[in-house]
Amino acid sequence: IYSILQGLLKSIELGKYEATGFLIKFLVTNFHKSRDLPVTFNELCGNKGTRNPYIVLQNTDDIISTYSYKKTADDYCLRKLAILLFGQQAYSELYSLPLKEKKTLEYEHIINIYSCFKNCDYTDYVFNKVKNVTKYGLLFIQDGVFMDNLEKVLNQIIIEPDFIKKIFQ
Secondary structure: OHHHHHHHHHHHHHOOHHHHHHHHHHHHHHHOOOOHHHHHHHHHHHOOOOEOHHHHOOOOOOOOOEOOOOOOOHHHHHHHHHHHHHHHHHHHHHOOOOOOOOOOOOHHHOOOOHHHHOOOOOHHHHHHHHHOOOOOOOHHHHOHHHHHHHHHHHHHHHHOOOHHHHHOO
């Protein structure tokens, strides 16, 4: 999962929208009801996606375990990734999209979007950048009502980090 998230960050940095959309759908479809996705996402946010702790711990020299990102792009790309993952998770649940596992989404399965947006002065800018790109091939971005609600939820989470828990109670 970590390597896929690293690849996603790089695809976002390079503007490879179709690849980004495909990988977002792949992750949410296959790890939608897993605690592994939010745990791994938090690790990615913690080290800005530069070092894959799973590969480094295994001492494998043949696999690339580090990526380099433009210094100005790392937080920005992480925030775009957070919106894309969170949005696809919410949209998949809302519309009961066919996913690998059929159990109900729980709070523990949702990525911690707050960790990427705390102390961010340009949240609206990042959200609008995601909202205005249709090349991702993600249906939720094209759903205006959904995006308006997603923006409200994101802004509420930034103000009140435990807001997302209330939705799942």
